[in-house]
Amino acid sequence: MLLLRGGDTLPCRASRRLEEVFAVDDPTGTLQAAWKVKEQLRALLRTGSLEDAAAAKNVLEELVKAAARQETNRLYRTVCRWWKEIEVLIITGATTGKAEANNTAIKNIKRTARGYRNAANYKSVILSRSAVRTAA
Known part of the structure; x- marks a missing residue:
């Protein structure tokens, strides 16, 4: 390390x-x-x-x-x-760091909601995850 x-x-x-x-x-x-x-x-x-x-x-x-x-x-x-x-x-000093961070966040949100068969539950997981990320 x-x-x-x-x-x-x-x-x-x-x-x-x-x-x-x-x-x-x-x-x-x-x-x-x-x-x-x-x-x-x-x-x-x-x-x-x-x-x-x-x-x-x-x-x-x-x-x-x-x-x-x-x-x-x-x-x-x-x-x-x-x-x-x-x-x-x-x-x-410009980088693509913010865009890459957003892409990673989107992938993590999608990964969290895998396996949901109910579209409403899937949507609620994504929205709640996104809300927690925005509030933090």
Whole structure:
């Protein structure tokens, strides 16, 4: 779970634990190299200017080369392919996060009401679920 969390959000104790994991369970260093690539991508997406983003992309490229893994190479190719869109994200800060959250909420509501054969009961479950979500 430590590997999935952002490195900048780890408390000191968790950071030390992660270093122990790298030292003991990763003798080849491939896990640590992949983690550094992930963290650099997070840093790239947090940048505030195109110049900083370009510099972060160069650092990412070096880390990908050092990792020498098929997965990290594929990730870097994807970043390169989507670079124009990433630049737009950095400039505007606009994402599709709200739309994706709404889509997930709709799917969860539909999932809750599965199995209802009575249309009125199905409708009432959806409406009550939606009302609870709106009120919260």
